[in-house]
C-alpha cells in the first residue's frame with residue numbers, strides 16, 4: 328500500500344461557510360432552548376414526574392453510544408491491523424471525540440441545575456455508575472486525544488498501536504458503563520436485563536459506523552476528493568453485519584424477557600399494545616432502522632452512493648427510535664409497586680404516561696448533532712484529518728470491482 | 744508474665760481516654776432530641792407504621808398536613824406538581840377488593856437513590872432518614888429513575904411561598920424528609936402522623952425502630968407487617984400493616 332497523504336480542506340467556499348453557519352445555528356438554538364428551560368424550569372418541556380428523562384436524553388445517549396462506535400474504524404486499523412482502514416483512522420478518532428462532546432453537552436444542558444457543573448465535577452459518589460461514567464468520558468477524551476496525536480506526529484507513529492489498543496479497551500468499558508446506567512435500575516422492568524450492556528456495545532458499532540459513513544462520503548463529495556468502492560463497499564457490508572447483530576440482540580432481549588413472567592407486562596406494552604411506543608418499535612427501530620438498511624447493506628440493491636447514504640441515514644433514524652423506545656417507553660410503562668394488583672393514585676401510579684416532547688427539547692436534542700458536526704467541520708479545516716484520496720488504486724491496488732461477483736460479508740466484517 | 748513499662752503506659756492511656764469520653768457518648772445516646780450542632784446518630788432509626796385498615800377512604804388529612812408543613816403549594820399541573828405523599832388505591836384483580844393508604848419515601852436502609860446519585864446529594868442520615876442536599880443536587884433525576892416507590896418529585900418551576908423549615912429549589916429533586924426538622928427539634932412526630940391522629944384515625948405511627956420500648960416497635964412486634972416490594976431487600980423504614 329502506498330503512503331497516505333493527508334491534507335486540510337480549504338474551507339473557503341461558500342458551501343463550507345454555509346455548512347458552518349447551519350451547524351452553528353443549530354447549536355445556538357440548542358443553547359437558547361437550554362437557557363429558556365433553565366429560566367422557566369422543566370415545566371416548559373414535555374417531561375414530568377413520570378417521564379423524567381425526555382428527548383434530550385434520547386439524543387444524548389444516542390450520541391454517546393455512537394461516539395464509542397465511531398472509533399471502531401480506527402480500532403480496526405490499529406488494533407486488528409487492517410490496512411484498508413488505516414487512512415480512515417484519523418477521521419474515526421475525530422468523530423468519536425466530536426460525538427461524545429455533542430452528547431455530553433446535551434446531557435449537561437438538560438440538568439435541572441446546569442449551572443452546577445462544578446459540583447458535578449468535584450463531588451463524586453464513587454458508588455454511582457453515573458459518576459463512574461463521568462470519569463469514563465473524561466478518560467475517553469484523553470485517550471482518543473493521545474491516540475490522534477500518535478497518528479498525527481510522525482515520530483510518535485510507532486506508538487499508534489498501543490494508544491489505539493488502550494482507546495479500544497476504554498471504549499468498550501465506556502459503552503458498558505452507558506448501558507449499565509439502565510442496567511442498574513432494577514425497579515424498572517424494561518431495564519432489568521443483563522443483556523443491556525452488550526446490546527449497547529453492538530448498538531454503538533452500528534450507530535457509530537453509520538455516522539462515520541455519512542460524514543466520510545459527504546465530506547469527500549463536497550471537497551471533490553475521490554473515494555472508491557474499495558472503501559465504501561467494505562464499510563457498507565460491515566454496516567450490514569452490525570445492523571444484523573443489533574437485530575439479533577434485540578430479538579434475544581425480547582425472547583429472554585418473554586421467559587420471565589414478571590416481564591410480560593412490559594413486553595406486551597412494547598411489542599403489542601403500547602400505542603406510539605409499539606409503532607416506533609416496529610416501524611422505526613425494526614423496519615426503518617433494521618430490515619431496510621439490512622437489505623441495502625447486504626444485497627446489490629444498495630450498491631450506489633445514494634443508497635449507501637440512505638442506509639446510513641436509516642440506521643441513524645432507527646437508532647434514535649431504538650433509544651427512544653428504551654428510554655421513554657421504559658419510563659412510560661408504570662412501576663410495579665404492587666405486583667398483580669390494579670393501582671391508582673393522584674400521582675399516576677399504575678398508569679401509562681403520556682409524553683409529548685416540546686419544541687425547546689427538540690432544539691436542545693438536535694443541538695447535540697449540531698455541535699458534533701460543527702466540531703468536525705471545523706477540525707478538518709485546521710488539521711489534516713482527511714486523506715487526499717481514497718480512490719481504489721490508493722487504498723487497495725488489488726481491489727476488483729465485485730459488482731458481478733458475490734456480495735457476501737468481507738473478511739473485515741468477520742473480525743470486527 | 745510481666746507487663747513492660749511501655750505496655751503499662753499504653754494501657755493506662757487507653758483506659759483514661761475511655762473514662763473521659765464514655766459519659767459523653769452515653770449522654771448523646773439517651774437524649775431523644777438533639778441540637779442542630781450534633782450529628783444524627785445510628786442509635787435511632789426513624790420510621791413509620793401505616794395501618795391500612797385504619798386509613799379512611801376520602802380522607803386526605805396526612806397529605807394536606809404534609810403539604811402545609813413543607814410548603815408544597817404548586818397547583819394546576821398534576822403531572823409536574825410535587826407530591827411527597829400520596830394516597831394510593833390498590834385493587835385485587837381477582838376479587839375486586841380495594842385498599843387505600845398513603846405512600847411516601849420509604850426511607851430504605853439500602854436506598855437505590857443514594858447508590859445512583861452522582862454527586863452524593865442523595866444521602867441517608869445515620870438515623871435512617873433519606874434526604875436530598877439541595878445545594879449539591881444537580882437535577883440529573885437519576886434518583887427518580889432508580890426509586891422503586893415513585894417517591895420523588897422534581898421541581899419543575901419557580902417556587903413561591905416556601906416554608907423556611909423545608910427549603911426547596913427549582914431544578915432539584917425532593918421527597919419526604921420524614922419531617923426531619925420536626926424530629927431534630929424534638930417534636931417526636933411527623934406532620935402526617937400528627938394529622939392522622941388529629942382525625943382520630945391513628946393509621947400512621949411514627950417512632951424509633953431501634954428502641955424496643957417505642958410504640959412503633961411494640962406494635963411491629965405484636966402484629967404482622969410488611970414492606971412494599973420487600974423482594975428488593977431494601978429494608979424500608981416505612982412498614983405497612985394489613986396490606987394484602
Ligand code: SF4
Nearest residue numbers: 860880881883884886
Ligand atoms: S437529581 Fe439530585 S439527588 Fe437525584 S441523583 Fe441527581 S444529583 Fe442526586
